[in-house]
Amino acid sequence: MTATDARLAELAEVLGPSRPGPSRLVTDPDVVETYRRDWAKDPAAGTPLAVVRAGSTEDVQAVLRWASAHDVPVTPRGAGSGLSGGATAIDGGIVLTTEAMREITVDPVTRTAVVQPGLLNAEVKRAVAEHGLWYPPDPSSFEMCSIGGNAATNAGGLCCVKYGVTTDYVLGLEVVLADGTAVRLGGPRLKDSAGLSLTKLFVGSEGTLGVITEVTVRLVPAQPPASTVVASFARVEDATGAILDITRTMRPAMLEFMDGVTIAAVDDALKMGLDRSARAMLIAQSDAVGGECEREAAFMAEAFERRGATEVFRTDDPDEGEAFTAARRFAIPAVERIDPLLLEDVGVPLPALPDLITGIERIAAERDVTIAVIAHAGDGNTHPLIVHDPADADMTARAHVAFGEIMTLAIALGGTITGEHGVGRLKKAWLPDQVGPDVMDLTRRIKHALDPTGILNPGAVL
């Protein structure tokens, strides 16, 4: 028995006797292979000793106690749908997935739900909808991303322009710290000023400070049916002009942007009869109640027309509206059919959005790569998709240069390198440029205070 085998035997022992169903400790190389990377498909991902599919907080504690004792790196993982390499395995480490922890309890009176981390965002939405309630955060990947991963990355989505991001809905967490201690932070209380805001510190910490084993989320009354307005533009600057016209006056429930490359790719995939000659398309919604919804939708339609939209379409039919929203959500897989993507997540203060989009066009031309742009335009968060053929080494190199240049541009415009995906591994080289050396130092001090031996998600963020 090698030293590694002995350690794994010890891990199997601390995880306790096998229960029915799939084993918690997985060492089958074919299965382990599927847990080495998230959707960022980091080619530098290592090969872990094993994967642990935690079934409980106690399992997570057992793994972290064992990992602390043996100084083994642990990569926490939710559904593996991350796009920044936040769940990239380490050679000789453990991938600790919470995907099997899937319970939820909804309390309609406090309008909160206590959710285990493995439940998918869409499953949370469905469970609370049975009580006439709504969990707003809606990453485009909502059918396949987990609530634990959403909390770990402070995920966003389409409705953030009106409803805010994940942290705005997290009232409490159970977190397992590096040494295996489980702590309860916050709880089902809208107001709680007792002690430091530790709950919010763990939201968005990407598995570097602890492993989230339970999330208490705030819920709101069910969203009223939305009115949808879709517009096509021959010029990108007309679309960005319309965005600013709208946001300086009202707060839409959704305001999404797709550029010409994306429109064509989505139409190729979904055959929706989109206007393929358009350079930009905006999809906006109002979910105001009663006559106010009509008023907001009309205001947005007028803003589009005033900015010279070539086509404006309005519908109060929820299914018709959802078809356009689904088209927008399908943009990344659609563009990915052209070739693999380097996926950006840069955001800027809204007035800088036109400059960001123009700058991206310039970078695409200079680096001779195709960059499709989709955006949660109403909140300034964009996803430039850099298309490249991995077989073409020169193009791939140019794509990577463009990837960095876009983040540098966003920083120069007062923006962020990541609005909702997290830093992970793919963006960490640019984090110091955004936040500066003093904030990096502060970050390291907190990381060191909470994970002194650095076993939690090493290589991510820092």
Added chain:
Amino acid sequence: MTATDARLAELAEVLGPSRPGPSRLVTDPDVVETYRRDWAKDPAAGTPLAVVRAGSTEDVQAVLRWASAHDVPVTPRGAGSGLSGGATAIDGGIVLTTEAMREITVDPVTRTAVVQPGLLNAEVKRAVAEHGLWYPPDPSSFEMCSIGGNAATNAGGLCCVKYGVTTDYVLGLEVVLADGTAVRLGGPRLKDSAGLSLTKLFVGSEGTLGVITEVTVRLVPAQPPASTVVASFARVEDATGAILDITRTMRPAMLEFMDGVTIAAVDDALKMGLDRSARAMLIAQSDAVGGECEREAAFMAEAFERRGATEVFRTDDPDEGEAFTAARRFAIPAVERIDPLLLEDVGVPLPALPDLITGIERIAAERDVTIAVIAHAGDGNTHPLIVHDPADADMTARAHVAFGEIMTLAIALGGTITGEHGVGRLKKAWLPDQVGPDVMDLTRRIKHALDPTGILNPGAVL
């Protein structure tokens, strides 16, 4: 020249030459006296060496560099309206007030404002209202509390039941750390997942991790005019029943509770002709738009009637509604006219609200003290006001016993010892009971990482 005089001369030197207007460094004992305590009037407050009225971030940096070099404790202070003793001076320390830092810049396009900490909450509301915007958090003290203090305590208010608390509106901060380093965290971006959520960690940290020198707040469109429904009840349990009936179905914009003692005290002070025979009064608002407002107000009025309200009054007149809201806001000063108060801020998950109120009545009877109860009932945050005559030593002792028993009760009901005022000094003995030893340890690790020599607000929270 004594060592102390030499140090103060050095502080005067680092604060630079005097500018016009009041001096930044204040050592006049009469003036210093007014800065020793906040509204909690902590009798254990020390006598500081001096007060510094910072005029800029650079002033705050100069003070903290000097204090770090000489290991002098610093008590950060906003408007001094805190109710938990979070700004209680230390013997031989410095009180560092940001009250003179009062600039604001509003950006209607990003719907954000960059505010210096000394601006009052009401002044922020007025400045943004000129742009048709609204900063929701509304502590009852909004005319005299500062935005810096609001951020430092994660302040709440009346509208939180629908609109959330201060942290939900803070997108960015400038903070000066213990060693004098100024860092910028977050910024005017609705979405930002770059690095740890340090902004949110400093919100609610009560001056123990750094001094807030600038706050970037998120704004929302102006609140629509509200419909107000006021009801009186002969039995407290009818009122709490109505609260749960409402919150399980809809989300009011305000839902406030006053008990019989408070009703009488407010009526004594304001002569409003309130029903002084009532044991409870509820003040509710809907700010939904159009017909929905009418529907919500009618629903609440029906809920009150169904629960046997002795009187129900509805008005769409904003001034009439504001008169009742102002009466509720005036409750603390009104009850204080009876005798000095020990002021609680306990919150519970909403279904436990009736048990909390019943339990408080029991404690009042057992300890033979008058306890008036007001509550932000819609979010479960209550302010039991323990009335006591400081000249009566036995009553004062009984009041202090009741003060602790109410916090212990709230904890037992799954609640918090402070919903919106902060822990300060008055509640710190109960913080470990609420959060447990592991969370206390985590708190100490973060405090130590950020303020290793413990110069920032020693005695508060920890």
